[in-house]
Amino acid sequence: MTITEVARRAGLPAKTIRYYEEIGLIRPPRRPNGYRAFRASDVMKLGFLARARSLGFSVEDCRALLALWEDRQRASADVRALARGHLERIEGKITELQSLRATLADLVAACAGDHRPDCPILAGLTEGPPGRGS
Amino acid sequence: MTITEVARRAGLPAKTIRYYEEIGLIRPPRRPNGYRAFRASDVMKLGFLARARSLGFSVEDCRALLALWEDRQRASADVRALARGHLERIEGKITELQSLRATLADLVAACAGDHRPDCPILAGLTEGPPGRGS
DNA sequence: CTTGACCTTCCAGTTGCGGGAACCCTTATC
DNA sequence: GATAAGGGTTCCCGCAACTGGAAGGTCAAG
CATH class of the missing domain: 1.10.1660.10 (Multidrug-efflux Transporter Regulator; Chain: A; Domain 2)
Incomplete structure (x- = not known):
């Protein structure tokens, strides 16, 4: 083959x-x-x-x-432990992404998206966590 | 500084x-x-x-x-487009991970996790999509 | 003068491959 | 026998977004 x-x-x-x-x-x-x-x-x-x-x-x-x-x-417990660890990592990732999605959706919703130069998305990125300026 | x-x-x-x-x-x-x-x-x-x-x-x-x-x-529309594209990628990723989570959770739930060697998780990985064997 | 804590550059490694070069093997055709 | 097509092979670079470490310059204090 x-x-x-x-x-x-x-x-x-x-x-x-x-x-x-x-x-x-x-x-x-x-x-x-x-x-x-x-x-x-x-x-x-x-x-x-x-x-x-x-x-x-x-x-x-x-x-x-x-x-x-x-x-x-080998006992199936070993496999299960591995799979559960992986499942937990995936769930953590999902939670994290959902949080990102919420923040981003807020920003996108706040943005008029027209020709005007002032943009709430950029404003939101200019201040706020992380990186507490001065 | x-x-x-x-x-x-x-x-x-x-x-x-x-x-x-x-x-x-x-x-x-x-x-x-x-x-x-x-x-x-x-x-x-x-x-x-x-x-x-x-x-x-x-x-x-x-x-x-x-x-x-x-x-x-620059118009805020540009920023909004970028953010929306990113938001969509994130949502796609969430969907994908949720699907993975479902499959994995099923496998983990089906596994006794004891000392016995037969493991539904390994069985689930041995056949099924992808890679249609022969 | 030396110590220690900074700063600098550069190089290697991470994860999981993909692209592409350069070359060999096999088969078919002219 | 030459050659072209369509396999196979190795090897090395590159990606994203850094992180770690080595080797060495700088600066303030004791």
Whole structure:
């Protein structure tokens, strides 16, 4: 199976697959001509990686998940802890973005958006937190 | 005013201030000894940048906002357009993260999190979108 | 004169790849 | 046999927005 075909099946760009090999997430053997010889297990790992990444797990999280995935003896509590940590980070990010959205929406709503030069958005950015001037 | 003092007032690390100078957001003159001589206008610009960045505007957005801020003749519509574009990006990001959160929360909820090796989270990552295996 | 706290520049690393150069392998066609 | 197309390979640079650290100049105090 060529890397392009693997890429299609796993849903990842070929570049990304080479990168994952480079950082040791997969270790496909090589054919005599130097081409990568992907095994079924490599393709499955790559699919796993694609899905985990699409859920926002960092590559390092993915490395850990992959290790847990390969080690059937490992307790599911480990996986759960990792996923929960990630979930909490995502929730924190959501809260943060919602706060940003509220502030920005206020500013945008306050702005007439016409030809006049005075703009409440710029005014809002000129003073206020953070950076308590003088 | 030393860079440390400016950093304190603007609410930015000194490193970041040097970086902002390097990319041309500010252009403080120098003293004979080579130290940066920040003017009041530099400090205000840095405060503006700190606030805009904290609202999630990219540095390039900040460059544009700064130009609009300095050009009092410019219509507020320009600023509003920039802010609205940013607001939309943020809302898209929120939606995306909420979707991730839902999926992750489902997986975490389905996982017993005990010592047993079978884990619904890993199972969920093993199949399903993306990467339609074979 | 030395110590310590500043300041300066420059270089490397971060995350997760993407772009592109330069080159090899295979197959088909002329 | 030459060659062109369409794979594959490595390697290195670049992105955003800094952060850390090394190496060295400056300044005020003791």
